[in-house]
Amino acid sequence: MxxxxxxxxxxxxxxxxxxxxxxxxxxxxxxxxxxxxxxxxxxxxxxxxxxxxxxxxxxxxxxxxxxxxxxxxxxxxxxxxxxxxARGIGTMMLVPTLLERGAEWQKERWIPPTVLGELLWCQGYSEPGSGSDLASLRTRAELVGDEWVVHGQKIWTSDAQRADLMFCLCRTEPDAPKHAGISYLLLDMRQPGVEVRPLREMTGHAFFNEVFLNGARTPKDWIVGRRGEGWQVSRTTLKHERNAIGNADLARSTFDALVELARRA
Ligand SMILES: Cc1cc2nc3c(=O)[nH]c(=O)nc-3n(C[C@H](O)[C@H](O)[C@H](O)COP(=O)(O)OP(=O)(O)OC[C@H]3O[C@@H](n4cnc5c(N)ncnc54)[C@H](O)[C@@H]3O)c2cc1C
CATH class of the missing domain: 1.10.540.10 (Acyl-CoA dehydrogenase/oxidase, N-terminal domain)
Structure with a gap:
């Protein structure tokens, strides 16, 4: 053959x-x-x-x-x-989500620097008490004038300490059924209302973080999809996350890193 x-x-x-x-x-x-x-x-x-x-x-x-x-x-x-x-949550998950569901100006603004590796993103989905049952999330965003004001806490946020921006799920329609009350917002991580606390693992590294959102602000139009459509948009992101996790190159480089670690041990 x-x-x-x-x-x-x-x-x-x-x-x-x-x-x-x-x-x-x-x-x-x-x-x-x-x-x-x-x-x-x-x-x-x-x-x-x-x-x-x-x-x-x-x-x-x-x-x-x-x-x-x-x-x-x-x-x-x-x-x-x-x-x-460029590797990371931005290229793996956000770029394909924007390509499918983003507004034209959002694609033009965020995709080029993300594929270059200039802009790093983190994923603000999980919360204490809202992991598998993600739709129960309680981080809330309220529209005040031309800005969303966000209060709540995210957890297990990979790479948050390095990220420039976060795509996150927030409850914007508190009276709607839980899956219909969520919006998908983009948020600047470098602002006073965002506090990142690393979670140190038994390896000594801190890959995951807690992210506290205490009045963090983001412009009204930094929303992917419409108000209350965040659950559907998050499904798009998760589809691409699964796809990326199944990537043979990623498995190969992880395996090579493991072999290298074993050699040094
Ligand atoms: C490598 C890695 C990276 C991650 N990065 C991020 C990130 O960047 N951003 C982010 O938002 N999240 C991230 N997460 C978090 C991940 O999405 C959560 O671990 C996931 O949401 C599960 O939540 P939990 O840990 O609270 O577990 P729980 O929801 O508490 O579940 C714990 C266990 O209970 C089981 N269980 C839960 N409910 C039921 C039920 N009703 N019946 C039977 N069994 C049940 C689950 O299957 C699981 O085995 C990451 C996780 C990992 C492993």
Whole structure:
């Protein structure tokens, strides 16, 4: 059985290698700075190697779906130790949610910096007492003038200490049945009404956080979908979360990290 990719993909592999030889690593030999990583990603997107599923008008390279081409690119980027797609909750979950359900201005504003890796997001769903029964969540948002004012607490919020923004579920229609009373809001994490408290795990690391929202504010139109539609929008995000968790590359890199840890132990 011939398991090679075939001449078309080997030609692509040669092109990707040439591109990488020209652009990675940056000159100087020092560990690459964030600005160099971003500049490299911009070039790789322009060359059609990254953000392949994202339309050009939202900062992607809008390539025809081709899993073999994507695999060749991933292999060559990994071989060169070059930065691949920006990883994280934003690219995995929010970008596809905005593509499906966001307003045009929201896509234009938030997708490009997120796919580049400039903007980090966290997911504010779980609350103390509202985990599996998520629709019972109690964080409330009230419209005051042109802003939502948010009070409540989130928990298990991965990466909240690094995130610039949060997509979160808030109760905006307290009199509606519980699934119909929720809205999906976007919120700036760097404001006085947001307090992040890391939860230290037995490993010594703090990946999860508690997030306290004490009068946090967000503009009226930073809502994905309409008022009371947050539950449906959250289903879209969770669909993409499941998809990303099942990703073979993620499993591979997690396994490699585990082997590396075992070697050092
Ligand atoms: C790696 C990881 C990352 C996460 N990151 C985030 C994040 O970024 N943002 C975020 O919002 N959340 C995050 N979470 C939280 C996750 O979504 C919650 O763990 C989940 O909502 C479950 O809530 P809980 O921990 O309160 O468990 P509970 O709801 O208390 O459930 C505990 C156990 O009881 C069982 N159970 C619950 N109800 C019933 C019932 N009625 N009948 C029978 N059994 C029941 C459950 O199956 C479970 O085994 C993350 C979780 C993990 C593991």
């Amino acid at each position: 011939d398991l090679s990719y075939g001449p078309q993909y080997e030609a692509l592999r040669a092109d990707v290698r040439d591109f990488l030889a020209a652009h990675w690593p940056p000159p100087g030999g020092a560990p690459p700075a964030q600005a160099e990583v971003l500049a490299f990603r911009r070039r790789a997107i322009a060359a059609g190697y990254l953000a392949r599923g994202i339309p050009r008008r939202y900062g992607g390279s809008e390539q025809r779906p081709d899993p073999l081409a994507a695999q060749v690119i991933r292999e060559e980027f990994a071989r060169a130790g070059a930065p691949g797609e």
